[in-house]
Amino acid sequence: MSKTIYSFVFFLLGTSFAFSQTSDLSVEKIMQDPDWMGTFPSSVRWGIDSEHIYFNYNPEKNTADSLYMVNINNPKKIVEVTAKEKRELIPSSGDFNDSRSMKVYTENGDLILYDIQSGQKRELLDLSFSINDPEFLNDDQRIVFKAEDNAFIYDLEEGNIQQLTHIKSGSKTDKSDKKSSDKNEWVENENLDLLSVVDQRRQEKEDSKAYRESVKEKEDFIFYLNDRDLNNFEISPNAKYAGFSLIKRERGESTNVPNYVDESGYTKDISARTKVGDMDYTAELALYNIEKDTVFIIDVSGLPGIKKLPDYTSDYPDKEWKKGSRDIIPSNIKFSENGEKAIVNLRSTDNKDTWIALIDLKNGTLKSIEHQRDEAWLAGPGIGYTYYGNEELGWLPDNKHIYFQSEETAYSHLYLLNVENGKKRALTSGEYEVFDPFISNDEKHWYFTSSKVHPGERHFYKMPLMGGKMEQLTSMTGKNEVALSPDEEYMAITYSYMNKPEELYLKKTGSNTEPQKITSGQSEEFSTYKWREPKLIKFKAEDGAMVPARLYLPEETAKNDAAVVFVHGAGYLQNAHKWWSSYFREYMFHNLLTDLGYTVIDIDYRGSAGYGRDWRTGIYRHMGGKDLSDQVDGVKYLIENHDIDPEKVGIYGGSYGGFITLMAMFTEAETFKAGAALRSVTDWAHYNHGYTSNILNEPSKDPIAYRRSSPIYFAEGLEGDLLIAHGMVDVNVHFQDVVRLSQRLIELGKDDWEMAVYPVEDHGFVEPSSWRDEYTRILELFNESLLGK
Template sequence: MKYFLKSILLLFLLPLTPVTAQKLTTLSVEKIMRDPKIWIGTAPSNISWSDDSKTIYFDWNPDKNLSDSLYGYSLSDKKINKVSAAERLKSSAGNGVFNRSHTLKTYAKNGDLFVVDFKNFNVLQLTNTVDRESNPAFSGDEQSIIFERNNNLFSISLSNGLLTQHTDFKSGAKRPEPKLSDEEKYLKNDQIKMFQVLKERKDKKDAGKKIADSDKPDYPKEIYIGEKNVSGAKLSPNGRFVTYRVSQPDKAAKSTIVPSYVTESGFTEDIPGRTKVGAPGTANEFWVYDIKKDTTRKVSVKNIPGINDKPDYLKDYPKQDSAWKKKEREVSIAGPFWSENGENAVVIVRAQDNKDRWIMSLNADSLTLRLLDRQRDEAWIGGPGIGGFNGGELGWLDEKTIYFQSEATGYSHLYSLNVKTGKKTQLTGGKFEVQNVTLSKDKKTFYIMTNELHPGEQHFYRMATTGGERTRITQATGAHDVTLSPDETKLAVRYSNSTTPWELFVMDNQTAAKPEQITKSTTEEFRSYKWREAKVVTIKATDGADIYARVYEPKKSNGRAVIFVHGAGYLQNAHKWWSQYFREYMFHNLLVDKGYTVLDMDYRASAGYGRDWRTGIYRFMGGKDLTDNTDGAKWLVKKYGIDAGKIGIYGGSYGGFITLMGLFTTPDVFKAGAALRPVTDWAAYNHGYTANILNEPQSDSLSYRKSSPIYFAEGLKNNLLICHGMIDVNVHYQDVVRLSQRLIELGKNNWELASYPMEDHGFVEPSSWTDEYKRILKLFEEKLK
């Protein structure tokens, strides 16, 4: 006891020394894969402005809490404060729709509706209900707010608060009035003629009904939709037409199930999954409810130019090609997008096979569609500002002119089009992409994000809506995620470069204005390591194309190299900003510390390089995307003197798929590979992604046969590691179970499978990340010697 007391006393007598942050001198997998919010820091995200343009809001977590919180930066006192619950409720978080003069804005938050008056920035709450209100917009006369509730359309008057229902959609079928047989009609008429009391009572009842009907409120027409779903109801500016979509999933479409084994209940629980590619799709229809005529009519698509066009790939299937019957392709319709005066309406029609996108003028009275622009792609329609459920980028410059994006030149560019004359004007052009578009309040200026300076940079430009010269506003090398203030005088900029995570800056909306940094999110430990800036280079592919890539060079090479294959297919990683693959980036620094040369390629189908690059894998995944990586391996040998027998490859999701195809079909190029959560058979993946690239397996089996690794497993010669989460609802664990059985039957013994019972497609647990990357490092260290 004396010794214990003496020890305690000595502790109090020892001089206090300041606690210094830990320095990161040597990288290890354990250090890299720790919880990033604890040892790296959390970058600001979800940037928005207050309606008075005096405060920038953003999600942040400088205190390393379990989740992010909303913070505000005041431009007046230049201070950051956590936003109170009351202020959060009033904040529109950058959402909402303005009236034409930009004096009012309406928005939905937490299922209720609000209006901001920009004269004094007072916020008026319009609803406080259990039901959820959404998608508010101003009526044509701007005296009411139109919104959705329970899939029906309502309006609320700004002057007196009157709530009006404009649609009455009902499930099921309307019960028909009972019909009398001829015998019943005769008996009824005979009774009325015979008995005076019956006649008097009937006349009295009919008169009462007539009076009741005349006093009945003018409710909207009951619209019965059967077992279909209704969505996207919109009221025309003149209040006469309601447009809406109805859809009906095919009941024959079978959904998958993902078993979860480690659960709170102790029982195996099933997670409902998706359908597989080629499953029966959802039928979509576009309807117009004419309030004046009290009619509902479906818009016909049979006269859309090219609606019956046959895809070119059927030429590879003579029987299917000759048996093709002229038929309307299934389409989905987005919109309508009404001009401000309500005189003109435009819709975006997209073929469900994704080979056509039509922009069409809609006459809601005659129910006719008139072609304004057609984009046809025998591969699939895509690119920045072109895809998406809402049809892509489209808006009105004036009452007769729309703007939109198209890949007609091979790159996503901005166009204007007069809907009366059909005259189309290309506003931007060149071998770069317009990646984001914002129209100024006065509709005289576009603010656009492009990669025209370099495919690996993103900058913010100002351009007149008539086109012409663009003025670059941001200057620093890297990427700029810009949010324009409501008064358009300031920019909130999330910026990063290749070695520094995203931070928040504010700057004037002027050319070459100096940005002022608002946040400092990274920890001292993270900053203490000198993270490498990879070189962004171009490598010549076998077919002569330039492949953009990042290369990490060691001070002293060990003669070994690793090629990293990013996921998603359509994604960019050979760029000059902070990668979303930050763990992989740090792992590459660890490899370089050990003497490896690391190559990170934007292979065929990567984002940022235009239509031809995007569709370079059409009908053959594992074709040019793989040869781009094998060309990269040859380049490493030639440029850096890498031993051709000491090259490894790894990647997740699509990167895992390419790893498998590399080891199975080019077995002499890669000595070892780690396939993380890989697709092994594209026929087992989802429809939305896969059908674009490979069509459907039942109609284009050749594409699936040559694109799926499971068919080439006999080619495995070198060392393979597979890692997969068991509750992956994207690429199902079943994929690697099937491949495992195939490898077992083939008698292969140079592979292993690591399973993660509590991980989905994207891992979340540091312990899982650590285990996975220790295995990857061990694979390369042992097999590339």
């Protein structure tokens, strides 16, 4: 393998190589601007009339996508939306009244009312400040909105505004009332002694203030934020209550990423994130009783288990642990439709406990009605928190049942809980997951997406509100991402398959007819090549688990007995599925490798999404444990079942995949002879808090987890050929990561590694020239190290 950092060989892969295999693909071709593949729809949404579908599209090959639309009555005619039409579109945000005859929303900070039947919109308010989050109150005659950290009501009949809450930043104590310094006080007194008129006026002002305060019956109530930020501001549908969180953050030292190619010609620092553990966060939950004009700070110290330490602390018997209640992160308070009840989801900052609590609106006290604990960390579809999607929590129309999602049975399912008697029941169950549930317009059914058919498929379902038979509304094998029309009569389906990028389809909801294809975006150049359908397989891991994977098998006449293992990024991501991958460049590269005789395996290792709680948390406190052994077991499967030469195995991946590649090259040298680690984490103590602290806790609290999970501690194990590639302006996984690792490799006297740096690239590469250079180097690595060519 070449040791020169910037030298590389351009392979013209349409011609014959020394090892005789050819391909119609080349690195230059597949890594060019993705426009060569065609144009594919994205961000699909409906017009408010339920007749027009809007989506981003680019058939004209412009520098960026434009907005296009089709009418369901003539779906073969795709029309670009003009700038004037775009300005007049009714946004998807906002709120309908109960009869869905009107919609209220904001436009450029102004309050707008739209009449569905007439198609007319009316400006209600144009204020000096921006209006946000308007909603109809439950009488449908008043609209509540937020502005400048307060809640207001607009009365549709009277046309007047009422301020509901009185919240101010800062503190009650005016700075001018604070005690002066000794010097200033002396100057003031001398001035008053010398100038009797000034002294007389001061005395009159103080007397007047004292009189006003003596006759004032009641001081206007104002709630001061002091040094806290207002968050999660919600108003009840009857306008009697408001809920919010008070957040105080003490962020640690931010890291800087030097930009050596700034347009100024000077090196400029980009301010980036802090490191894991550098976050001091406190939150309080507050209830504003509008009728009583008072605010309750809700006491959470009585939540069950809030003082319980995590199990991992037993590994540190000599460490003194903080006693008392753990800090919590509150979500938005959810008010029932009649406004008389409220619930809130509370999460411990270590992410091991979550509580759904009922709030007594009269006195602001809590009652826990659902408590979940996971000694690893709580997450999964619909359960929320950073990197894992939105939290599903709300009320049914009967004002006594709440819904939420839970991994109680190891898969994320939809539950109901009666807040009056505490009875809970699952609406869905089985070894599959539920995604994005919402209630129908008539409030009689659920709509949601699920993996019930297969972990690698996504279909859209309808189900009775109180549970019952799930009706599958989509049928195409792959991924069906549904946008339901506002009247729920039609589905706009963004559909893709393993070897077919996304296209837009139209189908009547509940119909048994075939979906009607609207777009056909593949270019002729792209569709000429016969893109493979990788085989979906499962192999047995060392602990008996069955591991899902995508397998690319070459023709027997082309087979070179070498294998490449691809490791997807993100950790919590699914790639062994039946739809078009977000790793489309890597998918095309795998087709190229297979043409050239390589066998390629792409594994949904432990920690991946799509397979439930136990799979997700299999990496807790040991990244580079089961997630790495799954790669090793995948290689054993290839050797035993597909005649792979054990001396011809390579591995590559980016981000989390780059981390696994480093761990593989450092700790499994007998398995992997070559590896390409792209934009890789080398030391988890230098990554961010939101992701890392869930899996490894915090470095100062659980150093064992960090030391056994970070590649930099195992660099002495490198024996094979290693390529490290990294963008120098990466604000996610900083370039510092590989700089520190390279110094470690130098100090260890390691020779068989090289580094390729990309001065203008962030974590996700943008420039085709960078993609081409990087993957040319990867191909050169495998050809030289595994095939000796």
